[in-house]
Amino acid sequence: MRESNISWTDYTWNPWIGCRKVSAACKFCYMYRTLERNGSSPAHVFKNVSQFNKPLFLK
Secondary structure (H helix, E strand, O other): OEEOOOOOOOEEOOOEEOOOOOOHHHHHOHHHHHHHHOOOOOOOOEEOHHHHOHHHHOO
8 A cells, every 4th residue: 555646545555467458448547557667467366465465454
């Protein structure tokens, strides 16, 4: 988790990495571009083990 600059929340958390495109709206997905640019396969969906339990320890 990390502190957020989003006005309506204090923290953001995403325990998953990757995604499967499900509609035409996914055509311009920023996550796909970012992972591909970094040499990862965005279609490979997996649990981010280091982040998964972070909310349990939020103070």
